[in-house]
Amino acid sequence: MNPVVPPVAPEREKLTKKAVTADHPTWCPACGDFAVLAAFYKILEKRQLPHENIVTLAGIGCSSRFPYFVNSHGAHFIHGRSVPLASAISLARPELHVFLFGGDGDGLSIGGNHLDHGARKNIRMTYVIMDNFVYGLTKKQTSPTSPIGYKSKTDPTGAIDQPVNPIKKLIAAGATFVARTHAAQVNHMIQMIERAMDHDGFSVIECLSECIEFFPGAFDAGNPRKGGEFKTIEEKKWDNTPEDEERHDVTDEIAAYRLANLAFPGVFGVFYEIDRPTKNALEQKWIESSRAKLNGAPDLEILQTTFNRMK
Amino acid sequence: MSSSQVLPESAPPAAAGRADLRPEHIRDAVIRLAGNSQDGIQTAGAFLARLAGRSAQDVMTYMTIPSTISGGPSIFQVRIGSGEVLSAGDEADFLVAFYQHSYDDHIDFLREGGVLLYDSDHVQPNLDDKRFVYVGVPITGLTVEALGGTAKDKGKNIFVLGLLANIFHLNAEKLKELIRERFGGKDQSVVNTALTAFQAGYAYPVGNVLTTLYEFEPSPRASGRAQVTMDGNQALAYGLIAAGVRYGAGYPITPWSSIMEILRSEFPKYGGLFVQAEDELASVSLALGFSYSGWLAVTGSAGPGISLKAEAIGWASMAEIPLIIVNVQRGGPSTGLPTNVEQSDLHQAVFGGHGDSPRVVLAPATVEDCFYIALEAARIARKYSTPVFILSDSSLATRIEAFDEPDLSELMQDPKPNLSPRPAGTKPYPLDAITQHAPPGTRMLDSKYPVVTGLEHDEMGHPTASPRMHAAMTAKRRTKYQRLAGELPLPQVHGDPSGETLMVGWGSTFGPILEAVTRAREQGESVSSIHLRHLHPLPDGLEPVFERFRRIVVVEMNDHGLYGYGQLAALLRARFCNPKIESFTKTDGLTFRVREIVEGVLK
Numbered sequence: 072m073n074p075v076v077p078p079v080a081p082e083r084e085k086l087t088k089k090a091v092t093a094d095h096p097t098w099c100p101a102c103g104d105f106a107v108l109a110a111f112y113k114i115l116e117k118r119q120l121p122h123e124n125i126v127t128l129a130g131i132g133c134s135s136r137f138p139y140f141v142n143s144h145g146a147h148f149i150h151g152r153s154v155p156l157a158s159a160i161s162l163a164r165p166e167l168h169v170f171l172f173g174g175d176g177d178g179l180s181i182g183g184n185h186l187d188h189g190a191r192k193n194i195r196m197t198y199v200i201m202d203n204f205v206y207g208l209t210k211k212q213t214s215p216t217s218p219i220g221y222k223s224k225t226d227p228t229g230a231i232d233q234p235v236n237p238i239k240k241l242i243a244a245g246a247t248f249v250a251r252t253h254a255a256q257v258n259h260m261i262q263m264i265e266r267a268m269d270h271d272g273f274s275v276i277e278c279l280s281e282c283i284e285f286f287p288g289a290f291d292a293g294n295p296r297k298g299g300e301f302k303t304i305e306e307k308k309w310d311n312t313p314e315d316e317e318r319h320d321v322t323d324e325i326a327a328y329r330l331a332n333l334a335f336p337g338v339f340g341v342f343y344e345i346d347r348p349t350k351n352a353l354e355q356k357w358i359e360s361s362r363a364k365l366n367g368a369p370d371l372e373i374l375q376t377t378f379n380r381m382k
Numbered sequence: 383m384s385s386s387q388v389l390p391e392s393a394p395p396a397a398a399g400r401a402d403l404r405p406e407h408i409r410d411a412v413i414r415l416a417g418n419s420q421d422g423i424q425t426a427g428a429f430l431a432r433l434a435g436r437s438a439q440d441v442m443t444y445m446t447i448p449s450t451i452s453g454g455p456s457i458f459q460v461r462i463g464s465g466e467v468l469s470a471g472d473e474a475d476f477l478v479a480f481y482q483h484s485y486d487d488h489i490d491f492l493r494e495g496g497v498l499l500y501d502s503d504h505v506q507p508n509l510d511d512k513r514f515v516y517v518g519v520p521i522t523g524l525t526v527e528a529l530g531g532t533a534k535d536k537g538k539n540i541f542v543l544g545l546l547a548n549i550f551h552l553n554a555e556k557l558k559e560l561i562r563e564r565f566g567g568k569d570q571s572v573v574n575t576a577l578t579a580f581q582a583g584y585a586y587p588v589g590n591v592l593t594t595l596y597e598f599e600p601s602p603r604a605s606g607r608a609q610v611t612m613d614g615n616q617a618l619a620y621g622l623i624a625a626g627v628r629y630g631a632g633y634p635i636t637p638w639s640s641i642m643e644i645l646r647s648e649f650p651k652y653g654g655l656f657v658q659a660e661d662e663l664a665s666v667s668l669a670l671g672f673s674y675s676g677w678l679a680v681t682g683s684a685g686p687g688i689s690l691k692a693e694a695i696g697w698a699s700m701a702e703i704p705l706i707i708v709n710v711q712r713g714g715p716s717t718g719l720p721t722n723v724e725q726s727d728l729h730q731a732v733f734g735g736h737g738d739s740p741r742v743v744l745a746p747a748t749v750e751d752c753f754y755i756a757l758e759a760a761r762i763a764r765k766y767s768t769p770v771f772i773l774s775d776s777s778l779a780t781r782i783e784a785f786d787e788p789d790l791s792e793l794m795q796d797p798k799p800n801l802s803p804r805p806a807g808t809k810p811y812p813l814d815a816i817t818q819h820a821p822p823g824t825r826m827l828d829s830k831y832p833v834v835t836g837l838e839h840d841e842m843g844h845p846t847a848s849p850r851m852h853a854a855m856t857a858k859r860r861t862k863y864q865r866l867a868g869e870l871p872l873p874q875v876h877g878d879p880s881g882e883t884l885m886v887g888w889g890s891t892f893g894p895i896l897e898a899v900t901r902a903r904e905q906g907e908s909v910s911s912i913h914l915r916h917l918h919p920l921p922d923g924l925e926p927v928f929e930r931f932r933r934i935v936v937v938e939m940n941d942h943g944l945y946g947y948g949q950l951a952a953l954l955r956a957r958f959c960n961p962k963i964e965s966f967t968k969t970d971g972l973t974f975r976v977r978e979i980v981e982g983v984l985k
Contacts, residue, residue, distance in 0.1 A: 090829060094844060122829065126822045138833045139845065144822035145833040146674055148667070149697050155631075155664035159671025159679070160822065162655060163629055164799075167675075167822050185667075188660040354655055361650040370652050371794045374623055377648075378787055380563075381610040382436060 086122055091115045093142040103254035103280030103290075104134050104201055110260045111141065111170070114268070126167050128157045130182060132174035133208045134201035134280065151181030154189040157196050162351055168268070169196040176206050179235045180215040190246035190273050192350040197267045198275045200237060201254070203282035204289050211285040218335070221286070237277045238331035242324060242343050248274030249327070249343040254281065255294045256301055259339060266341065272349050279336075293336035304330060304340030321345075405551050405597035410463035412471035413546065415539075416488045417480030419456035422539035427458030428782055429543055429560050433552060434462040435611030435784030436560075438601045442893070443782040444470030444973065446721065455483055464599040468893035470781065472975040476549075478542055479505050480521070489514075497592070499545065501538070517591050519545065528582035529575055537579040544583020551597040554584055607786040614752040614778035618708065619644040621756025622680055624788070626795035627706065628654030630680035631668035633661055635687045636720045637779040638710040642682065662690035666707070670694060673703050674834060676799020676821030678763055682708030682772075685727045686716060692734050695769050697836040699739035699859065702817040704763035704770075706756075711775040711889075713971045722971030723777040725889050726940040728949040731771040732918045738856050740863050742770040743918035747892035750785035752778060755915065757793060764797065766862050767817045773917070775939075777973045778890045803827050809841040810834065813854055816862050863919045870921035877903060877910030880930035885911040885983055887937050888950050891974055895937055898979035907984060917950065920957060934963045935983045939974065942967045 084090065091112055098104050115125065125143035129135035131150035138145030148156045153171055161169045178186055178200045189196075205223065206212040212225040216237065220229040241249045248270040252263040260278060267274035279290045291297035307318040319340075320326055327343040365373055413430065415423040427443055434441035444459040461471045473493035479485040479500040485507055492498060494513045502518035509516055525541045540561070547554050558577060565573045589595065612620075619641045622630075628649055632642035645656040654677070659665035665681050672679035683691065688709050698705050711727045713719025731743045742762050746755040752774060759770040799821045806828035811817055820832060830842075837845040838852050846852075875884070877899050887895040895911050902909040912927060914920065928934050936951035942965050947955060951965035966982045968974070 084829075093831075093833075122831070123823055123825045127833075139835075142829070143831050144820075144824070145831070146701070147833055147835040147837060148670075149693055149836055152663055152667040152694060155659060155667035156671040156674070159629070159631070159657070159668040160675045162657070163672050163675045163677055164821075164823060184660055185664055188664065354650075358650040358653055358655065362653065365651060370623075370796060371790055373651050374620065374794065375790050377620065378610050378790065381432075381612050381616075382608050382787065 083122070086115060086119050088112050088116055090122065091125075091142050092140070094139045096140045097136055098133060099284050101283045102133070103203065103282070104137075106254040106257055107134070107172075107199065107201055107260065107278055107280055108137065108140055110257055110264060113257075113261055114264055115141075118265075118268070120168055124167050126160060126169050128153055128160070128169065128171045130173045130177040131208070132177045132206075133282075134172055134174040134203075135177055137172035151177055152185060153177065154182060154185040154196075154198070157198070158189055158192070158194040158350075161194055161196050162354060165195075165351060165355075171196055171198040173198075173200060174207075175200060175202040175204065175214050175216045175235075175237070179237055179240070183215070183235070183240075186240070186275075187244040190241055190244035190275070193245065193247050193272045193347055195272060195349050195351045196274070197264065197270075198273070199264065199267075200275060200277050201280040202237065202277050203280050203286060204234075205282050205286040207282045207285055223285075236331055238342050239328060241275050242327055242331070245273075245347075246275050246343070247272035247345050247347050248341070250274075250276045250341045251279075251337070251339050252276055253279045253290060253293050253301060253339055255290070255296065256339070259301075259303065263341070266344075270344065272347065290336065293339070299336060302336075302338045304338050304342065306341060405595045407599050408596050409465060409599050410461070410467070411476060411550070411596065411598075412459065412461045412474045413476040413478070414457055414459040414474040414488060414491060415478045415480075415542070416455070416457045416484035417478075417538075419454050421456075421480055422536070423456060423458045423480070423542075425564075426539035426543045427460050429557060429564070430460045430462065430546065430552075431782040431784065432560050432611045433557055434460075435609045436556060437553065437598075438609060439464060439598060439784070440467040440601070441611065441782070441784045442467045442470050444777065445780050455487065457484075457488065462598065464601045468897045469976055470973065472977050478546075479507075480538065481505065499542075499549075515592070517588065519586060519588070521545075524582060524586065525579060528578055537575060540576050540579035541583035544580040545586055545588060546583075547580075548584050548586065548588055549592065549595055551595060554580075607789075609784040610787045611782060611784040612749065613640075613780055613782045614746070614749040614774060615640045615710065615780075616644060617749050617752035618746070618756055618772070618774060619648065621753035622706070622760070623648060623652065624753070624790060624793050624795065625757045625760035626797045627678055627680050627756075627760055628652055629656070629669070629672035629677045630682075631657040631659045631665040631672070632682055633659055633665045633687060635684050637712055637776045638682045638684050638687070638708065640779070641708060641710070645680070662687040663694065666691035666694040666705075669705055670698055670703055673698075673705050674819070674821065676801065676823070678704050678706065678760060678797070680706040680708060682710065684710050684712045684720070685714045685718075685730060688727065688730060688734070693736070695741070696735045696737060696739050698769040699735060699741060700737075700836045700838070701834045702767045702811070702859065703819070703834065704767050706759050706763055706770050706772065708772045708774060710779045711773060713776075719971045721776065723775050723890070723973055724940060724969065724971060725773070725775060725891070725938050726949065726969075727773060728888075728917065728938075728940070728953070731773055732953065738860070740860055741918070742766070742768055742863065742866065742916075743773060744770065744915055745773040745889040745917055746778060747889065747913055747915060748785075749778060749781060749783035751892075751915070753788060757795070758915075760795065762866065765816070766866055767819065768862065773889060775890050799823070808832075810843045811839060811841050811855070811858070813841055813858055816865075867919035867922050870916045870919070872921050872923045872927070873912050873914060875910050875912050875927060878908070879910070879927075881910055882908035882931065883910070883933045883935055883983060884928065884931035885909065885935050885937050885979070886914065886950065886954065887911060888914045888917055889938075891937055891939065891979075894974040894976050894979055897976045898983070901976055902980050902984060905980075909983070914950070917953070920954075925958060925960075928958065928960060928962065932962070934960065935966050936963060937966050937974070937979055937983065939969070940967055941969050
């Protein structure tokens with residue numbers, strides 16, 4: 072048999088916007104998601120991660136089309152289950168940068184349970200929930216974040232169910248980085264995603280991203296260009312000034328809830344950020360202690376020893 | 383017990399008993415222990431099985447465990463033989479009854495002339511029934527006497543083990559060694575208590591009431607390999623490890639749970655990881671994530687959990703991701719009979735997907751085969767980038783068998799994710815080749831990175847709704863299984879290659895069917911059998927085999943359904959359009975007795 076000669080890898084080129092751009096998005100013109108994609112391109116250009124180590128993942132929904140528009144390894148999975156899919160990739164391949172994109176239906180309704188457990192287990196990944204308060208891909212049904220009174224095809228007289236508060240849900244479940252941003256605020260969005268990337272743990276950003284087709288104007292109240300107010304969270308600087316007393320301590324869970332309870336459009340920024348060991352680290356520790364007990368025995372020897380005990 | 387006239391060459395071991403008793407040599411014995419689930423009869427039975435394995439005897443066990451949380455009637459049956467043991471036995475030669483209900487429920491299972499060993503503190507047998515030999519021993523009282531009152535009911539199982547060791551001339555030293563190994567990890571006092579109970583049972587002068595003691599003939603086994611003794615779930619779990627599977631995820635459900643428990647502890651030793659997920663949906667999704675990341679992964683469950691995984695398995699078909707899915711079948715539908723056996727998930731495995739989503743379905747025949755089927759599943763999953771089902775069942779999962787130790791140095795697989803850079807023009811979904819994905823972390827030399835997808839796609843993985851492309855891709859996803867069918871070995875016919883009746887079996891009915899063939903042939907019937915390990919796709923070349931018989935009777939543990947055919951029978955009739963194919967099924971939640979098969983097939 073001829074030996075297989077692996078092709079020689081050429082020198083790396085700089086990761087330009089062109090290099091990370093793939094298919095043209097299928098979103099409606101003026102959809103908020105374009106801005107999220109543009110922000111992600113900018114971050115990839117800025118960070119210059121090894122191209123092959125970027126993984127873009129999604130479930131199902133308008134925003135979940137994301138992986139097709141990013142030139143990176145990626146998977147377009149099934150509805151609601153992208154967090155466990157991403158978890159496995161993160162756990163098995165620590166060198167990869169796992170980015171997960173999805174919408175409110177995918178993450179907070181059908182995938183709501185997985186969101187809780189991903190948060191509780193603190194699995195390392197960066198998850199952007201592009202929240203538009205409506206099911207867009209299926210053309211205007213009530214979503215888990217639709218405000219009471221919102222008229223959809225499934226609630227023609229107005230939504231009656233209490234919407235999910237994603238920030239409170241995430242904090243309660245144990246997420247270690249929880250932030251909120253607005254697709255019309257590109258710089259803030261970039262800042263939030265970058266901070267999430269740098270956080271060692273389950274980091275989630277709720278990004279209000281307008282559905283121009285089925286819920287136009289939903290987030291105008293948080294957009295100064297539309298007459299609203301984009302109010303950001305002032306984080307503590309720990310500088311012993313009287314002003315600092317008023318600022319938000321991102322490690323204070325109760326304070327984070329209080330901010331999350333503010334009436335719509337609420338505030339934007341980092342609500343909660345703490346250090347807690349990731350499942351990645353804890354499992355790795357277990358793997359290492361299991362292997363240490365075996366003094367580096369090869370796999371064959373380990374299994375043979377097990378079989379010897381069953382003789 | 384089949385006895386022979388071989389005389390003992392030496393005196394029996396110096397156990398307490400009448401000196402004038404000479405052991406009768408036997409080839410095979412079925413011992414049924416009947417008590418409650420908390421009595422540890424499984425533990426006692428497992429010791430017998432392990433001892434038989436170490437003594438190169440063949441062994442097969444059978445147990446029922448109630449689905450209640452604690453307590454309830456439970457049995458453990460051990461069949462030990464000096465020849466090949468294929469089934470757990472239709473009748474018991476020896477029944478140990480711990481309670482009155484144990485006696486009431488199981489006395490009919492004792493063969494005429496069989497021995498009832500009962501706890502005379504709890505059981506009052508009908509001594510007027512002269513069919514049986516009665517041996518009453520105050521098991522509870524003597525155990526308490528040996529261990530002290532604090533032992534309460536604990537230790538009776540080990541006391542009985544001692545009794546049986548005496549009656550069957552088992553190697554007491556080896557049994558004590560097994561007891562030390564089993565309890566050695568605990569407090570030394572636990573080992574001492576167990577050994578005291580064992581010694582008390584072993585020393586009981588059972589020879590005063592039982593006129594015959596027994597001894598197994600030396601086994602004619604010739605393989606020269608040592609035997610290992612384990613249950614089917616263990617064999618399957620260690621088979622996955624030998625197959626190089628290092629990652630997986632699951633959710634607890636009977637009777638699958640013990641596989642995930644083993645893998646959770648074992649994978650880290652090999653640098654891998656098994657995740658207990660929040661639900662079945664997450665567990666299959668995690669497993670697919672592991673597989674996508676380059677490590678062929680396993681998930682598993684029983685029927686109800688497989689239903690929950692079904693959508694994600696459809697994604698595995700479309701995205702062409704390798705995956706092993708273990709289904710340890712139990713009685714269904716719904717919660718059904720969670721601790722009983724049935725083979726009623728075959729159609730779920732073969733047809734349980736949405737859309738056209740062919741997949742591979744395999745079924746192990748024996749506990750030993752649980753080990754080898756895992757290797758076969760991994761080989762196929764990797765080569766064809768496909769989900770592969772392994773249909774085990776509750777009887778294989780829980781029963782213990784001894785089998786020749788596998789040659790691990792020959793079998794052990796060690797595949798790592800293939801991250802070698804891929805040349806320019808690499809297509810994730812080529813129409814003219816079988817998909818082999820580049821895992822994330824792989825450099826694509828033309829800088830075109832692939833997206834694996836559940837949407838219909840072109841060769842580059844781009845979503846498309848083109849009618850021509852959907853037809854071409856559907857065919858691509860189908861033809862790989864047709865190619866696989868061509869490479870599968872044709873199973874051997876057991877018995878004559880032609881004749882009146884060919885029994886067709888799959889899964890755990892292998893042993894009883896084989897024994898039924900032997901028994902029917904002894905009765906002068908023209909009967910053969912064939913056993914299918916590959917159920918989907920079926921191996922090519924079965925038609926000429928079927929041609930040579932007048933009747934084809936498919937024997938399986940499921941319902942014959944609305945149209946009169948069990949699940950494999952229906953599949954074979956659809957595949958071969960052969961009106962000779964008949965069906966013999968049952969749905970009592972119990973394994974087949976040999977007699978049932980002989981009578982059912984030859985009726």
